Amino acid sequence: MLTGTSLVGAAVKSPRIRSKNLVSVIFCEATAIYGVIVAIIMQTRLDAAKNLGDVLNPLTIKAGYAIFSAGLTVGLSNLICGITVGISGTSAALADAQESSMFVKILIVEIFGSALGLFGVIVGIIQASVQSFP
Secondary structure (H helix, E strand, C coil), rough: HHHHHHHHHHHCCCCCHHHCCCHHHHHHHHHHHHHHHHHHHHHHHHHHHCCCCCCCCCHHHHHHHHHHHHHHHHHHHHHHHHHHHHHHHHHHHHHHHHHHCCHHHHHHHHHHHHHHHHHHHHHHHHHHHHHHCC
């Protein structure tokens, strides 16, 4: 939301930045897709565990905490990624409106910020796939 409002506001001064800075909004949407991917992986793990039998089994508890920690890891990393991409996308739109050569430089910073969410997804997938319900 922060990126979109800054993009529209800066486009008033410099209309040429409208289409170029939509990349920042796309990076924000990619963060939501990361969460959906991990949710599907966790759902397939939980579908395999319909008949748990002994809920107090240590393997069941360990697998439950692994699924929980995977969701927490992906959720928090994507929250931080969204904030980072939003702030750097705002900076990209405002800097590009003033000087067009700044866009590529700030876009590289935005790509590194977007990588935070991807790293969280990788760690979350590893956490979710290491354990299986008995």
